[in-house]
Amino acid sequence: MSMSKMRYSRRSLLKGGAAAFAASALPAPMIWAQEIKDVTLRQFGTGVSNLNEVAQKVKEDLGFTLEMTALDSDAVTQRAATQPDSFDIADIEYWIAKKVWPTGNLQAMDTSKIANYGKIVGIFRDGKLTPESTIAQGTAPHTVGFTSGPGGTDFAAEETGWMTLIPTIYNADTLGIRPDLIGRPIESWTELLNPEFAGKASLLDISSIGIMDAAMVCEAMGEIQYGDKGNMTRDEIDRTMAIMTEAKRAGQFRSFWKTFDESVNLMASGEVVIQSMWSPAITAVKSRGIPCVYQPLKEGYRSWGGGIGLSSSLSGLPLDAAYEYINWYLSGWVGGFLMRQGYYSAVPETSKAFMSPNEWGYWFEGKPAAEPISSPFGDVLAQPGEVRDGGSFHERMGHVACWNSVMDENQYMVRKWNEFIAA
Numbered sequence: 117m118s119m120s121k122m123r124y125s126r127r128s129l130l131k132g133g134a135a136a137f138a139a140s141a142l143p144a145p146m147i148w149a150q151e152i153k154d155v156t157l158r159q160f161g162t163g164v165s166n167l168n169e170v171a172q173k174v175k176e177d178l179g180f181t182l183e184m185t186a187l188d189s190d191a192v193t194q195r196a197a198t199q200p201d202s203f204d205i206a207d208i209e210y211w212i213a214k215k216v217w218p219t220g221n222l223q224a225m226d227t228s229k230i231a232n233y234g235k236i237v238g239i240f241r242d243g244k245l246t247p248e249s250t251i252a253q254g255t256a257p258h259t260v261g262f263t264s265g266p267g268g269t270d271f272a273a274e275e276t277g278w279m280t281l282i283p284t285i286y287n288a289d290t291l292g293i294r295p296d297l298i299g300r301p302i303e304s305w306t307e308l309l310n311p312e313f314a315g316k317a318s319l320l321d322i323s324s325i326g327i328m329d330a331a332m333v334c335e336a337m338g339e340i341q342y343g344d345k346g347n348m349t350r351d352e353i354d355r356t357m358a359i360m361t362e363a364k365r366a367g368q369f370r371s372f373w374k375t376f377d378e379s380v381n382l383m384a385s386g387e388v389v390i391q392s393m394w395s396p397a398i399t400a401v402k403s404r405g406i407p408c409v410y411q412p413l414k415e416g417y418r419s420w421g422g423g424i425g426l427s428s429s430l431s432g433l434p435l436d437a438a439y440e441y442i443n444w445y446l447s448g449w450v451g452g453f454l455m456r457q458g459y460y461s462a463v464p465e466t467s468k469a470f471m472s473p474n475e476w477g478y479w480f481e482g483k484p485a486a487e488p489i490s491s492p493f494g495d496v497l498a499q500p501g502e503v504r505d506g507g508s509f510h511e512r513m514g515h516v517a518c519w520n521s522v523m524d525e526n527q528y529m530v531r532k533w534n535e536f537i538a539a
Contacts, residue, residue: 151244155180155437161207162189163376164394164459165285165422169492170450178444179435188374189322196221196425205438206425210257210281211324213425214522217260217269217280222425224263224278232446235463240421241275242285245513254346254519257283257421281423282442283462285454288512291329292379292393292471296407297386305329305336305413307392309363318382318391319360321372323533325520327353328418329392330360332517336415346521350528355531361539372537376400383408395458398505403495410458412506413507416517423462455479456492460509482508 128253131368136259159166163186171182182205187195196206200221208216216222227233238244243251243258262272263280271280293302298313308317308329313460320326331345334356342352370388373379380400382388391411424445426438444450451461452470455480461467468476477483482504498504506512523529 134336144505147247151433152437152440153179156183157181157204157433157434157438157441158183158185159203159205159207159538160185160187160195160203161192161391162186162209164177164396165454166403167453169453173449174441174444175257176458177449178437178440180441182441189325196277199425200430204430204434204442206427207284208281208425209420209422209424209520210260211255211420211520211522213260213280213423214255214397215526216425217263217503221270221428222280223428224266224268224280225282225426225439225442227235227275227277227279229443230282230446231443232463232466235465236283236446237460237462238466239513240423240462245510249514252419252516252518253342253344253521254357255521256519257286257423261423272493279423281425283421283423284445284450285423285459285461286419286513287395287459288419288423288506288516289392289394290413290506291411292383292391292398293402294383294407295409297389302390302411303414305332305415308333309337309359309368311368314367315370316387316389317368318370318379318388319372320379320392321374321525321537323530324393324522324526325418325420326372327356327529328518328520330356332413332415332418334359336413339524345518347523348525348529350525353359353525353532357536361536364536364539392418399457399491399495401498403491403493410505412512412515416519417506417512417515418520418521419513434498450519453492456490458504458515465507478502478504480509482506482511 119403166184166186167241171184174182192208193212196208196216197219240257240261260271261279262276262279264270264272264276265278291308319329331342334340335342339359340352340355342348373382376397377395379397383401384404384406396411398408398410424442430438446463448466448470451467455461464480474486478485480487483519484501484503485498487500488496490496
């Protein structure tokens with residue numbers, strides 16, 4: 117049911133049992149258009165999904181104002197953990213939830229109010245894409261996705277009807293390469309430290325994520341066999357950083373990047389030919405007419421997921437508006453917009469209605485493009501006959517080796533990471 121069809125007048129709903137229909141058919145709170153246009157919700161998160169186009173569409177479809185602030189992952193974590201009154205909506209990653217949820221700054225969300233809850237992919241509910249899936253290492257989203265009930269600051273081991281975050285966006289990340297400048301197949305994470313690319317490799321300088329890329333490399337090289345890459349021992353951290361520091365001192369890395377734009381510029385300029393990358397950064401390089409591949413690697417992907425959290429101080433009409441926003445978010449338009457950049461929607465089924473069969477086939481099913489594939493901004497990304505890097509949704513998300521995480525030894529890891537960056 118589209119939001120426009122939910123705009124009944126209060127009077128018509130109260131006639132002839134329609135109120136009972138509304139209550140049963142619409143899990144989201146009913147909000148009245150006259151009141152909602154005065155609501156402003158303050159959202160912050162990373163640049164990945166805090167997009168002006170989403171705020172504009174919210175104004176058109178729902179009538180209220182969404183003020184967005186985009187920050188880097190570390191700043192997002194800091195704000196969510198220490199400034200609960202500075203936001204209404206936190207658009208954050210699941211590994212960040214491990215740091216933020218125990219503070220009590222976010223409120224548990226009632227899944228009975230989420231219209232498409234039953235269609236959310238299994239990754240976020242029980243950790244499994246298919247019944248046969250093995251759950252990857254690290255902070256798998258379902259392990260921090262549920263709490264015991266209203267007011268809970270714990271994590272529940274299974275579905276409870278109360279979520280910490282409502283999942284929205286996720287992806288399988290790997291290394292970006294410039295195939296034109298490399299000129300041969302790349303199949304393993306080990307290539308990041310291949311001396312052939314000395315001075316032309318780059319790594320992401322966000323410790324919680326960068327160390328996961330480093331671990332994928334060290335394990336692929338056969339140097340370290342981790343108990344859990346997402347929860348390393350001090351010895352594993354030391355050995356990982358020793359290998360990376362040795363490579364850094366030998367001149368392997370051209371630089372370390374923190375922002376999306378830095379990663380795009382390093383790759384587009386050709387200063388770097390292999391590096392940590394995010395899907396829309398690949399999209400941005402390709403949209404300039406420069407060859408760039410999100411390279412599937414035999415050891416698998418490093419994955420991440422994000423969701424919407426609500427401030428514990430949000431109540432009344434603004435809280436109702438926030439639930440309506442979440443239901444709108446999962447109803448398909450945003451999912452289609454994000455999937456055209458290479459991300460996945462937590463409810464893929466609804467996104468399909470907002471994508472052409474050609475787009476759905478290319479981005480989700482791994483089919484060759486029947487006609488040119490464009491980004492949401494109109495840049496052509498793929499020509500007819502081309503297939504998405506890594507193939508279909510199930511091929512990509514079915515080969516996740518680890519999730520971005522927060523380790524028990526997080527403070528020690530951050531210290532060692534900073535030593536490596538400064539070395």
